[in-house]
Amino acid sequence: MAATRDLLIDTMKLLLWERGYDATSPNHVLERSGVGKGSFYHHFKSKKDLAIAAMESRADELITEFEMVLNSTEGDWLAKVSAYLRLPRSALKGCRMGRIVQDPSLEDELLKAPLQRYFKVLNQQLCALYTQAQKQGELNKNCQVDNLAVATLSMLQGSFVLGRALTEEQMVAEACESFICLLQSQKTVAS
Amino acid sequence: MAATRDLLIDTMKLLLWERGYDATSPNHVLERSGVGKGSFYHHFKSKKDLAIAAMESRADELITEFEMVLNSTEGDWLAKVSAYLRLPRSALKGCRMGRIVQDPSLEDELLKAPLQRYFKVLNQQLCALYTQAQKQGELNKNCQVDNLAVATLSMLQGSFVLGRALTEEQMVAEACESFICLLQSQKTVAS
DNA sequence: GTCTATAAGGCGATAGAC
DNA sequence: GTCTATCGCCTTATAGAC
Numbered sequence: 001m002a003a004t005r006d007l008l009i010d011t012m013k014l015l016l017w018e019r020g021y022d023a024t025s026p027n028h029v030l031e032r033s034g035v036g037k038g039s040f041y042h043h044f045k046s047k048k049d050l051a052i053a054a055m056e057s058r059a060d061e062l063i064t065e066f067e068m069v070l071n072s073t074e075g076d077w078l079a080k081v082s083a084y085l086r087l088p089r090s091a092l093k094g095c096r097m098g099r100i101v102q103d104p105s106l107e108d109e110l111l112k113a114p115l116q117r118y119f120k121v122l123n124q125q126l127c128a129l130y131t132q133a134q135k136q137g138e139l140n141k142n143c144q145v146d147n148l149a150v151a152t153l154s155m156l157q158g159s160f161v162l163g164r165a166l167t168e169e170q171m172v173a174e175a176c177e178s179f180i181c182l183l184q185s186q187k188t189v190a191s
Numbered sequence: 192m193a194a195t196r197d198l199l200i201d202t203m204k205l206l207l208w209e210r211g212y213d214a215t216s217p218n219h220v221l222e223r224s225g226v227g228k229g230s231f232y233h234h235f236k237s238k239k240d241l242a243i244a245a246m247e248s249r250a251d252e253l254i255t256e257f258e259m260v261l262n263s264t265e266g267d268w269l270a271k272v273s274a275y276l277r278l279p280r281s282a283l284k285g286c287r288m289g290r291i292v293q294d295p296s297l298e299d300e301l302l303k304a305p306l307q308r309y310f311k312v313l314n315q316q317l318c319a320l321y322t323q324a325q326k327q328g329e330l331n332k333n334c335q336v337d338n339l340a341v342a343t344l345s346m347l348q349g350s351f352v353l354g355r356a357l358t359e360e361q362m363v364a365e366a367c368e369s370f371i372c373l374l375q376s377q378k379t380v381a382s
Numbered sequence: 383g384t385c386t387a388t389a390a391g392g393c394g395a396t397a398g399a400c
Numbered sequence: 401g402t403c404t405a406t407c408g409c410c411t412t413a414t415a416g417a418c
Binding site for chain 1 (some may be wrong): 210213214216225235239247259283285289291292293294295297303306307309310311314322331333334335337339341342344345346347348349350352353355356358365366368369370376377382
């Protein structure tokens with residue numbers, strides 16, 4: 001049915017990952033997808049309109065991935081978080097969502113909404129995980145769980161920044177392993 | 192002497208911080224500085240040329256700031272790192288260097304060089320600090336100091352990403368406090 | 383739904399006068 | 401050193417035929 005529309009969305013998702021929002025033009029999307037200009041503006045009223053659809057789709061995809069990993073990993077809170085942090089990632093390609101956050105156009109509330117939703121959901125789920133672990137006596141009582149959640153997500157996002165700046169594909173993995181090691185020191189045994 | 196040249200560099204530093212590289216046009220620099228187009232291309236042969244000069248200046252400035260804080264802070268390694276992480280920062284404005292790393296043009300080696308130098312220097316100094324602390328028995332022997340250094344810088348950079356995505360000015364401070372708390376658990380007492 | 387032609391405006395840069 | 405005028409190219413669309 002909506003084959004062309006979906007093709008445009010998928011192509012935009014790819015280009016947002018590769019080049020961000022501001023540097024991606026409708027023409028880029030047309031070249032990459034093979035769709036014509038007339039079709040583009042038939043299905044979407046603007047570049048921004050398509051980008052929002054693409055970002056919503058990407059947010060859904062990444063949130064699902066996140067939840068799948070947390071739910072399917074056997075073990076305690078640390079095993080779950082470690083499994084998420086250890087998912088294969090390319091430092092040079094960057095985070096499929098976080099990559100575009102600095103584009104000037106992202107100050108637009110409509111464009112920022114999917115990004116905001118993505119990080120909000122991940123943060124809430126991490127908070128929930130840490131909170132429950134703390135209740136069960138498996139996580140140090142002195143930890144502020146909400147701050148620990150933002151620190152976790154920040155470390156992951158920032159490792160993409162360093163990886164790109166230093167052109168080091170292994171940066172994400174290295175930073176994550178170190179952080180997992182730090183988390184380990186917060187593990188406690190239920191009494 | 193080089194008043195106009197310096198004015199252009201300072202203006203570019205400001206605009207790189209506000210809008211990044213790709214989204215900043217020579218015209219923006221001219222409007223903001225009051226300098227004319229003729230002067231611009233007299234002092235610099237291209238936008239890229241000016242941007243490199245601006246980024247080198249910014250790198251020097253931030254490296255100096257970093258070293259000053261580490262050297263002037265009394266106490267052990269944790270006190271020094273904490274003092275750096277607690278410097279006043281605006282999550283919404285972003286890191287004055289890290290902010291531009293995702294711009295597509297930054298794949299250009301010449302443009303990336305100052306950014307690369309900046310993170311390389313900070314990383315090395317942090318490594319040196321952690322290494323010495325470990326030798327003196329003040330930091331957990333199990334810590335991989337080089338990974339801990341990149342994790343530290345990653346967490347700081349990523350907190351800007353989350354702060355901008357969630358429009359939360361306090362994000363940097365929250366993530367940093369949590370990370371400092373994690374670092375504290377790695378503190379050991381010299382025997 | 384998709385095509386091609388066209389538009390107004392910004393981009394990075396250059397030319398040549400003063 | 402600084403000014404204004406101009407350039408060719410790219411951008412984000414819109415118009416109107418098929």
